[in-house]
Amino acid sequence: MSTKLEIDLDRSSPVPLYFQVAEQIAEAIRRGDLTPGSRLDNEILLADRLGLSRPTIRQAIQYLVDKGLLVRKRGVGTQVVHGQVKRSVELTSLYDDLRRAGQEPATRVLTLEPAPAEEDVAQILGVAPGAEILRLERLRYASGEPLAIMHNWLPLALVPLTAEGLEERGLYEVLRAAGVRMRVANQRIGARAATVPEAKLLAERRGAPLLTMVRTTYDDQGRAVEHGSHVYRASHYSLEVTLIER
Amino acid sequence: MSTKLEIDLDRSSPVPLYFQVAEQIAEAIRRGDLTPGSRLDNEILLADRLGLSRPTIRQAIQYLVDKGLLVRKRGVGTQVVHGQVKRSVELTSLYDDLRRAGQEPATRVLTLEPAPAEEDVAQILGVAPGAEILRLERLRYASGEPLAIMHNWLPLALVPLTAEGLEERGLYEVLRAAGVRMRVANQRIGARAATVPEAKLLAERRGAPLLTMVRTTYDDQGRAVEHGSHVYRASHYSLEVTLIER
DNA sequence: GGTGCTTATTTGTCAGGACATTCTGATGTC
DNA sequence: GACATCAGAATGTCCTGACAAATAAGCACC
Known part of the structure; x- marks a missing residue:
């Protein structure tokens, strides 16, 4: 399942790199480019392809895991969750x-x-x-x-x-x-x-x-x-x- | 506010070091050794004193920030939150x-x-x-x-x-x-x-x-x-x- | 006396590397 | 054919090091 998943980085932007990555992965999920259950490329490969270090990629993925969009399993990989997760809990009025x-x-x-x-x-x-x-x-x-x-x-x-x-x-x-x-x-x-x-x-x-x-x-x-x-x-x-x- | 905050580490334990640190800080807060509003020592000092690296300390602190026990502010430091935060949201029946x-x-x-x-x-x-x-x-x-x-x-x-x-x-x-x-x-x-x-x-x-x-x-x-x-x-x-x- | 600048402190971000742990699937044995 | 063993692959943990950005406090200047 090697969806190529294009991610553009703007290193001159004040927006942190891990956040740019996270947002674009989330956007791909929303758009349907990444379908539920599909596996992401592994962290090392992703880091390599984007010219980033593994900790940065991990931070991006961790952010999405916390939001409930991705699931990690050691020895297996990172997958997009099945099922429609509504937007996460927020402090809204x-x-x-x-x-x-x-x-x-x-x-x-x-x-x-x-x-x-x-x-x-x-x-x-x-x-x-x-x-x-x-x-x-x-x-x-x-x-x-x-x-x-x-x-x-x-x-x-x-x-x-x-x-x-x-x-x-x-x-x-x-x-x-x-x-x-x-x-x-x-x-x-x-x-x-x-x-x-x-x-x-x-x-x-x-x-x-x-x-x-x-x-x-x-x-x-x-x-x-x-x-x-x-x-x-x-x-x-x-x-x-x-x-x-x- | 240099609360001495003793933390014992067991490097032979399978429990991750960052988790050992986090639990003992949380315990100190529960016990009242760390009072609301008090500042933790800075990350570098903590890492130094415990013989750990700064990322490990950061991971421990991040864990507690996510749980709502600590608050970080850039340029200021890390503080214990004021106010009684009830236990965080959990999947309970x-x-x-x-x-x-x-x-x-x-x-x-x-x-x-x-x-x-x-x-x-x-x-x-x-x-x-x-x-x-x-x-x-x-x-x-x-x-x-x-x-x-x-x-x-x-x-x-x-x-x-x-x-x-x-x-x-x-x-x-x-x-x-x-x-x-x-x-x-x-x-x-x-x-x-x-x-x-x-x-x-x-x-x-x-x-x-x-x-x-x-x-x-x-x-x-x-x-x-x-x-x-x-x-x-x-x-x-x-x-x-x-x-x-x- | 107040205002703006500078500086020290502290957390935020990022890189690159090493080893451990866990899961899956393939292989081999009984 | 069923079960145990092993190797590969992926994430988990931890390390060292560096620079950026935000805050607060001190200082000089008007």
Whole structure:
């Protein structure tokens, strides 16, 4: 199976060589040039052909193995995985997900104000109880229908937020644009029946099943940057997660 | 912050050196010898002190960065993350989760029989429509209370399953013990109201909110090894997921 | 006193080589 | 014909060495 797999390298580019290789292999898989189950040339041959060292090739392949596109087996070789692996787990927001799905999302900001931190939220965000934090409440629509009620709490000094900005872009996008580098998120996903006010906001019956998600996001340094408690209309939304075991 | 951080290496052990280093650093973090925010010695110094090369040290650190325990910054150094990062995402089953939480789980096998594959399941598992596959239906209890109804479909030739085996161990444990190496899982999580038969089995009211999960698990090669459709009592269970962005 | 430049430190990337381990298939033996 | 043994091939681990890029701190200059 010696698919010749053309790879162009640009040594003057600031993009690392291993990443250039990885992207072009991934692209070949997406395009179908590399079919599931087909074997890649061995690392030494690849390195030789591209004029790179074996560690660089290994780094490229390792990157794709971590993303779940390739499988390595010692003594055998490297293969493209069978089966359609969806895109890997990412730190995305509901807004991003909806946009990717082609449904133009809309947001109504219900609350955006500083407020003293309740004890539990204060502990999660790592601030003193009673300290001022930003409280944010939004209603998210997709295709004109209400979809989710979203509560968020953020450290006050983090980033300047405006209602206008939050109605045009997702919270994550705003944070990222402001230079916040989110790295770890802890999510607890559950379900419960809608209360009367929730039902009213979401155009559901009282008692309708809601999907709930409580999430805390940490940055680079492990500092909490956002804590959110959201409810989704189960009839209109579900969450997708892909797990990859290393 | 020159925490001395003793690390013993056993060069005669078959355990890779980078892994020995990684485990002992992780252990030091767990023990509290390395406090959140503290900086590790730089890679070159570490390599020197342990008599290892820098790539080996880097591999050890990279392993822990991927697990979310450490953070690297160019020009700055490597730090232990602030904040309690729960254990990383893993391919675990409900059974494993319950056992870890100290609740002795119990299982009642309702159905365990070969059956012709419906079209949708056949496509997911990659077999011909109408081919024989194994259909499995279980009721899972925790602390004596019913918790979940679990439907699974598996390729017939995969592994011999017995009702006795499945009442003593989780499905994942049985599969793993039989040499199946699961690597990727795709989960869709949602919620809906309980139907009457579901409510009866789970000791809930009709219409009670249920957490639903549809999952397909793939092995090493990307072949589907299991497809499941489960419902959980939302009042008694929630899912936890940790995302790490690389 | 503040601003911009320089410099030291640290991780990121890359090269090339050596040996170990594991898996597959072929070969040989009983 | 079935089983054990062996050789080849591929990835896994580990080494040494070098330069690049980003960050932070100190320093000179205005």
